[in-house]
Amino acid sequence: MKTKKSANFSEWYTELIKEAELADIRYNVKGFVVFLPWSVMTMMKMYRIYETELEKTGHLPAWFPALIPERNFHLESKHVEGFTPEVFWVTEAGGNKLEERLAMRPTSETAMYQMYSLWIQGMKDLPLKIYHSSQVWRHETKATRPFIRSREFHWIESHDVFATRAEAVAQVHEDMEMARLAITEKFCVPFLFFRRPQWDKFPGADDTFAADTLMPDGKVLQLPSTHLLGQNFSKPFNIKFLDEKGESQYAYQTCYGPAISRIYAAVISVNGDDKGLVLPSCLAPTTVMIIPIYKKGGEEAVLAKCAAIEKNFKDAGMKCAIDRSENTPGFKFNHWELKGIPVRVEIGGREAESGELTVAVRDTGEKTKIHESKLVLEIPRLLSEMDKRLGAKSKAGFEGKIRDAKTMDELNKVLEVGGFARAPWCSTGFDGKQCADEIKAKTTGDVRGTLFGKDEKPEAGAVCIHCGKSATEVVYIARQY
Amino acid sequence: MKTKKSANFSEWYTELIKEAELADIRYNVKGFVVFLPWSVMTMMKMYRIYETELEKTGHLPAWFPALIPERNFHLESKHVEGFTPEVFWVTEAGGNKLEERLAMRPTSETAMYQMYSLWIQGMKDLPLKIYHSSQVWRHETKATRPFIRSREFHWIESHDVFATRAEAVAQVHEDMEMARLAITEKFCVPFLFFRRPQWDKFPGADDTFAADTLMPDGKVLQLPSTHLLGQNFSKPFNIKFLDEKGESQYAYQTCYGPAISRIYAAVISVNGDDKGLVLPSCLAPTTVMIIPIYKKGGEEAVLAKCAAIEKNFKDAGMKCAIDRSENTPGFKFNHWELKGIPVRVEIGGREAESGELTVAVRDTGEKTKIHESKLVLEIPRLLSEMDKRLGAKSKAGFEGKIRDAKTMDELNKVLEVGGFARAPWCSTGFDGKQCADEIKAKTTGDVRGTLFGKDEKPEAGAVCIHCGKSATEVVYIARQY
Structure with a gap:
């Protein structure tokens, strides 16, 4: 390695991908890369570890088709709005033009939930907890980088269905704990789970919780997110069951998406050093x-x-x-x-x-x-001592990058050195979107949401870092990938 | 199970898929099915067993993109001719029409070999042995059936490169032995490897060897095939290396494709009984x-x-x-x-x-x-005794379905009861194609080729079962899926 990680993380990353032979960016479709054996051997281990955790919590594997008819997309309006701009469309096959366009799955809600409506009839069919290890395709307009963002990525998606909203909420919590067990405990990558602001939810969700880690340059990389879908999909997709009283009810749903190729980016960035890769022992292709x-x-x-x-x-x-x-x-x-x-x-x-x-x-x-x-x-x-050191080191590095900011000046300073600014905020409801947009325009910082699991309250009398209205929440702001 | 396997295999198969919840055929894209947990748990085990065998023989995993630019296809003329009619084409993405169509991979030669030409320079880069566990998409025109044939299937493809033809030939033999170790020894499915006639080779191959098993109705199901590509792809894709003398040489290649979802069809069909699934112990989701x-x-x-x-x-x-x-x-x-x-x-x-x-x-x-x-x-x-019984039973069943046929009458009789007819034959070179076409038209029997590994010769004076010319080879003829 010519470049020191501390001197120039971005160059170090590019050099590492090439020198350690992790991915080849010369494939001749824009935004697509070839994942080389040394990274794939580790990512296969990551898949197995994550799949084991999913199975422990009662999930079963299934394989759904890669192609989704356009009509399925139109059933949930926010979902179609959110994903259609990114879809790769198949329009010809077997030498003929198709009557209906087929989407290469950007995510599988609209493939899976029509089947769920056939599978779920009564209480005995619930909960239904299914995961699928697969690739998805999204025509990203942001700059692509191997593992961090590309138009094809390797992930797991799990889609669960419950009789009650309370069970769905519990599932979202279970998903977050699973991420901690796998990604922080085993892969030595710390993160925080945020409840995303209303304007930044998964298209079609009631609530989105997403894990944000920090890359060595202080920018945020989003890791798994889990979504409380409520009944937003069960209604258009007609996922109903007969309850104990024999009454027909719409089910409650959640979905969860650990992107293995992106988690890999975090693993190598957070743990790597000036000599190259540092892998937790459970992820090394050879020990x-x-x-x-x-x-x-x-x-x-x-x-x-x-x-x-x-x-x-x-x-x-x-x-x-x-x-x-x-x-x-x-x-x-x-x-x-x-x-x-x-x-x-x-x-x-x-x-x-x-x-x-x-x-x-x-x-x-x-x-x-x-x-x-x-x-x-x-x-x-x-090995076990090394893993403990890696965990402790990454945790300390992460925690040292969370700073308070009460004024725009302080915010600018925090964003300059990198990491999270913790700031008093007016609202993460739609009311607060204007403040977030203006902050983004002024500082390129993103409002990541409120910290999950710790009911952080602004100090008495605190005001929103941007608009000066009375603060009701504490949000975390950071630049993102 | 209402239907007995011996009474009506086809109905039994359909009933089994539904009753044992192996696949759901109600997905709303023609030719695509949803693979349900009970089959996926077994297929995941099959993947791991096969991947382990591939790794033991020096293969490394890599992940190549699902999309291949149209221009890549046109580099090898037989390949484009063979696969283009089956391709699903992506023509729009991100809201725009693409300048060049992108194929959803029907197989990955044309995605991988352009990269191989970048990776291979000298003897130190050889042999290169890479596998990819993935799905492929082919717009089949034949009737689809879950696991047996569908427009999306789950397979492994391995693509190897060597300095000499002899090493490539040895690889083809290694591939066949690997199939035996996994599919016959572990999954209790017997088969024979045939050298396919010239008119039935993989598009672009010098030679194709394919494993044929027999389904309970006596029809052939093709399992993995391995192909000696010679220099047919290395020339158009420019895969060259400097040999010991410092001279630039085109490399020799092989490719190999175990289709896990189809092997699963054979596992459940060959081993199943009137009560349902019978799984070798290494493949049971729960023991x-x-x-x-x-x-x-x-x-x-x-x-x-x-x-x-x-x-x-x-x-x-x-x-x-x-x-x-x-x-x-x-x-x-x-x-x-x-x-x-x-x-x-x-x-x-x-x-x-x-x-x-x-x-x-x-x-x-x-x-x-x-x-x-x-x-x-x-x-x-x-369990080990059960596995041995399953292996012995399937082997005996298979061997009992190979019969000699010296006349068209005998051939018709053999095909009627089901299984292979072993027949004297004029030629598996292009000369023999007319005989094969006419036999197909008259009997719906397919010439599968000559048995690999046993140099079977026709008796002295024997004549081709169809044209009556002097027989030079012994071929196997069977109806196929």
């Missing part, structure tokens, strides 16, 4: 890389020891490899640090003889001597 | 279903025992559930047999007391008494 170091004539003993150690790791269920290439040890150290391998084991002639091996951990670069007989027990401890 | 049986007042002891047994199974890493619904035990037995759960454990009041539980295995329906203390050891043995 241990063994580097043989020998002089001419010493190959045999060293390589035999490497192979024996590799076997030990594999028998213990760890992903391990030996770099047998002809590159120098120094080149190999740099290369596997760039790739984010958590643990490097160096084996030279002396190590092969004594069995005291040199072990380096990726995040600190610290080297320890560990006897080969203890390796399989000691490495998991080193 | 053990515990059925509590109690009279009023006896619930507590029985349910406590069920929970204890469930915990034992889960601790041992087995997927296990208790059917706590209010249905009768008889209803539950039928229901989980329909769903193909491999092992049922019945726990009534007497069983709860004595610890001697009743265990039924899905394929034979046989019941055994097993003491709870031995359950966790005994069930894996029962």
Whole structure:
């Protein structure tokens, strides 16, 4: 890596994607990239971890079609308004023009809910909790960047149906907790969940809660969002059930969308360093890389020891490899640090003889001597310590970027250094939209909403940071990707 | 199940899809279905098993875009001719008409190989072995059926590049062996690999080898095919490398496409029975279903025992559930047999007391008494025995459906009862196409090609079953899906 992360995050990111071979941006459709093996191996792990969490909370997998008839879109008016401008339309197939345009799914509400109306009849069919791991396509007009924003992205969407609004609200909370368990606890990426202002909700939702993390440049990246749809879709899509009294009721719905490719962007940005990728141990494609170091004539003993150690790791269920290439040890150290391998084991002639091996951990670069007989027990401890450090470091970095701002001057200063400004605010109802629009125009800062789970109140007598009216809420403002 | 598999396979299949809730055909785009949780849970396992095999043979995963510019298609003339009639075209996006049509991938050669030409420069870049688990879209004109043939299907495609033709040929053999390991050994579906006649190759291939299994009605279903592409794509896509002498050479390529959703069709058709699904143990979404049986007042002891047994199974890493619904035990037995759960454990009041539980295995329906203390050891043995029986049964069924036919009369008879006719043949080169076309017209039988791996020769003096010219080959003829 030529560029230091702290010196220029944007250049560092672009360089990392290329040097660590994470994505190739030369594909010849604008806004589409090829995701390369090193990122895909990690994203496949992320999918499995997230899918496991979804299954633990009672979700079942299903696969819905990628194509949605145009008429389905028109059933929910805000939804069609929100998504139609971004749709890729199929208009020809099998050599003929189609009678009706088919949308490549930008999200699957309108594909799934017509089926839900067939599947749900009574209380016994509820709750219905389904997830689908898939890709979606959106003709983004904002600048695209690999993993952060592209016209094709890889995500999971879950769509749940309940008999009562209370259960739907509980689901939204469960979705948020699941995001914390996966993304913060396992992937070492902290975030806050905000209740989005009314003007920034998912098209068709009653309420939207979205996770915002901070990238190293202090700009916000939106991670999963979960939406309380209420009965907004169940009515047009006719999702009804007979309640205990035999009366027909419209169901309550939620939907949730963890975008794996975007979460990956956060994982590599938040945890990476000047040497390249730093991956939490559960996400590394390979956990241990063994580097043989020998002089001419010493190959045999060293390589035999490497192979024996590799076997030990594999028998213990760890992903391990030996770099047998002809590159120098120094080149190999740099290369596997760039790739984010958590643990490097160096084996030279002396190590092969004594069995005291040199072990380096990726995040600190610290080297320890560990006897080969203890390796399989000691490495998991080193990994778990590394994961804890990564979690603590990213948390501290995140928390240090939340600052109070009570005046526009203070807001400007906070946005300049990056991170969240916590500000008194007039209203996150539609009333407050004008203030938000004007702030956006003046500062390029976005009003992200009110913090979920902590009923933050403005101080007595506080006024809206923009209009000066009496403040009723505390909002977070930040520049976003 | 109302319909017996042996009485009317086609009706049985349709009924099974519906009753066991495997797919919903009511989605409102023609030729597209919704894959329901019970089939998706199994197909996800199939993906992982196949991906593991691909990784063992040195393949790495990557994700390529779903959209391919029209110009890419035109680079290889046979390929464009073969696939263009089936393409779904995107012509509008973001509210505008596109300057160039974008194909929803029917297969990914033309998306991947332009990138390969950027990635491959020298010997160090070879071999390149990449797989992508994805969906593809083809506007099929044949009648669609869930899993067997639809306009969207779920598959894996692997695309490999080598310096020499010999390595490419070896890869094709490796692909076939991998299919055997996964599909026959693990999924209990036998097949034969045929070298397809010249007129029936993959568009753009030098040679195509395809696995044909037999459905219970005696018709052939094509499973994975692997293709020796030679230099047919490397030339137009400019995939070149510098060899040891520093000379620029076109690379040799292969591609391979296991269609998971179609293999699933074979798994359920070949192994299923009159009661419904029979799944090899590695593919069952849940391995053990515990059925509590109690009279009023006896619930507590029985349910406590069920929970204890469930915990034992889960601790041992087995997927296990208790059917706590209010249905009768008889209803539950039928229901989980329909769903193909491999092992049922019945726990009534007497069983709860004595610890001697009743265990039924899905394929034979046989019941055994097993003491709870031995359950966790005994069930894996029962499962492994069941898997062996399924494998042996499907193999015997398959082998019994291969018959010799030396005359058109004999051919008609073989096709009537179903299965393969093994027949002397003039030529699987383009010379033989007319015979094949005429046979197809007369009998609806398809010439599947020559058996791979066994150099079958016609008897001395044998003549082509159709034209009467001297026979040079032995081909297999069957009706196909």
